[in-house]
Amino acid sequence: MKKCIIYSLCFGLLACILLIISAPYCSKVLLHNKVTNMPIYVMAISLPFNSLITSLDGYFTGVRRVHKSSFSRIVTAILQVLLTLYFLYVLPYSNLSIVCTYLMLSTTIATSFQFILTYVLYLLDRKKMFRAIYNPNENYLRKILRIAFPVAITSYIRSGLNTIKQMLIPFSLEKNNATCDKALSQYGLINGMTMPIIMFPCIIITSCASLLIPEFARYNIKKDFTKMNKVISFIFKFTSFFSVCIIGIFLTFTEEICYLFYHNLEISQFLILLSPLIILIYLDKIIDAMLRGLDKQVGVMFCNIFDLFSTIILIYLLVPVYRNIWIYSNYRN
Numbered sequence: 001m002k003k004c005i006i007y008s009l010c011f012g013l014l015a016c017i018l019l020i021i022s023a024p025y026c027s028k029v030l031l032h033n034k035v036t037n038m039p040i041y042v043m044a045i046s047l048p049f050n051s052l053i054t055s056l057d058g059y060f061t062g063v064r065r066v067h068k069s070s071f072s073r074i075v076t077a078i079l080q081v082l083l084t085l086y087f088l089y090v091l092p093y094s095n096l097s098i099v100c101t102y103l104m105l106s107t108t109i110a111t112s113f114q115f116i117l118t119y120v121l122y123l124l125d126r127k128k129m130f131r132a133i134y135n136p137n138e139n140y141l142r143k144i145l146r147i148a149f150p151v152a153i154t155s156y157i158r159s160g161l162n163t164i165k166q167m168l169i170p171f172s173l174e175k176n177n178a179t180c181d182k183a184l185s186q187y188g189l190i191n192g193m194t195m196p197i198i199m200f201p202c203i204i205i206t207s208c209a210s211l212l213i214p215e216f217a218r219y220n221i222k223k224d225f226t227k228m229n230k231v232i233s234f235i236f237k238f239t240s241f242f243s244v245c246i247i248g249i250f251l252t253f254t255e256e257i258c259y260l261f262y263h264n265l266e267i268s269q270f271l272i273l274l275s276p277l278i279i280l281i282y283l284d285k286i287i288d289a290m291l292r293g294l295d296k297q298v299g300v301m302f303c304n305i306f307d308l309f310s311t312i313i314l315i316y317l318l319v320p321v322y323r324n325i326w327i328y329s330n331y332r333n
Contacts, residue, residue, distance in 0.1 A: 001126075003141050004055040007148065012051025019044040030167060039100035046108040049115040056118045062214050065125060072118045080110035147297060154301035161308035168315050193262055194270040198278060201246045205239060205282045209289035216293025232290065239286050243279035250275040 019026075023040040027033065060069040087102035212235070219228040250257065254268045291300050 001055070001059055001122075003144055004058070005052060007144060008051040008055040009048060011152070012048035015051070016044045016047045019047065030163075035097040035100045038097065039104045042101055042104040042108055046104075046111045049108075049111045053111070053115050053118055056115075056122050059122060060125070061210060063125070064214070066211065068121045068125065069118060072114050072121060075117060076110045076114035079113055080106050083109055147295075150298045150301050151292075154297070154304055157301075157305050158308060161305070161312060164312055168312060189267050190270050190274075193264070193267045194274060197257065197261060197271060198250075198274055198281070201242075202282055202285065204242070205285050208235065208238075209285045212286070212289040213293040216290055217295070220294050235286055235290075236283070239282050240279060243282045246282075247275050247278050250278070 020041060023037040023044070026040055027035060027037050057069045060066055083106035084103065087106055088099070091102065093099050093102065212231075215231070216228065219225070219231075250271055254271050255265055258265050258268045258271060288300055291297070
């Protein structure tokens with residue numbers, strides 16, 4: 001755990017420094033000077049805490065005491081909501097940059113609090129593990145890097161490609177006769193409003209997926225393939241049934257859901273369009289966790305990279321075509 005914490009801290013600090021250095025470029029080029037550098041600087045401070053929390057959460061998952069890390073997450077979420085309400089409704093603000101700074105500040109404060117709480121819980125829990133056998137000659141760092149390196153490479157590549165993907169859609173819209181503000185507005189309807197609704201029920205699937213990683217690792221070590229197959233069958237059936245129910249709810253109550261969350265019916269068309277993909281999105285979460293538990297993180301890495309490359313190519317080719325068809329149909333109407 002000491003080596004994992006040091007590893008996380010080093011890479012968290014590295015990410016923080018890189019983001020601070022690139023803040024002017026991000027603000028000017030990627031965000032079209034809509035906000036200043038300050039929100040990015042504040043966000044960068046949270047990265048080391050996020051990195052450390054990941055290792056501590058991994059500890060609680062590995063020793064089957066997920067309720068402790070879940071407790072810290074719930075407390076942190078409540079704190080973040082309260083801070084956000086305080087910053088936006090009590091403190092004054094005059095422009096978008098200040099609003100973004102307040103949002104990032106609430107996230108950073110909540111994340112730092114989550115790290116302190118999770119670390120205290122870890123120290124208290126560690127005392128119960130003193131009987132565990134520790135071999136000083138064992139190369140734990142090598143074992144850590146063997147798992148962490150492909151996962152980290154995947155995350156770095158996915159983050160970079162995902163950034164390109166996020167930029168490509170509004171840029172493509174902007175190139176095809178849409179203003180910058182309108183392009184960002186259209187993209188915000190999908191990425192900022194529709195996708196959170198679709199992914200909200202996935203909290204249950206994500207929780208199950210995180211628990212599957214240590215369980216499948218144990219089955220794989222013990223060669224207990226019979227038990228593994230039973231769990232796979234049950235999880236697939238549960239996820240498929242759950243996904244179909246969510247699709248049915250979204251398609252049946254589309255307008256009611258959109259009005260309940262946003263008082264805006266404009267996103268209903270996107271919710272109807274994207275709802276059938278829910279079963280694939282949710283199953284992907286489960287399969288990804290299973291493969292990681294079976295020590296197949298390298299294969300997962302290549303699948304994720306291929307997925308993002310394919311997405312970027314399709315966005316580049318199809319967004320202009322769809323945009324032109326949409327303009328033509330509106331012109332005819």
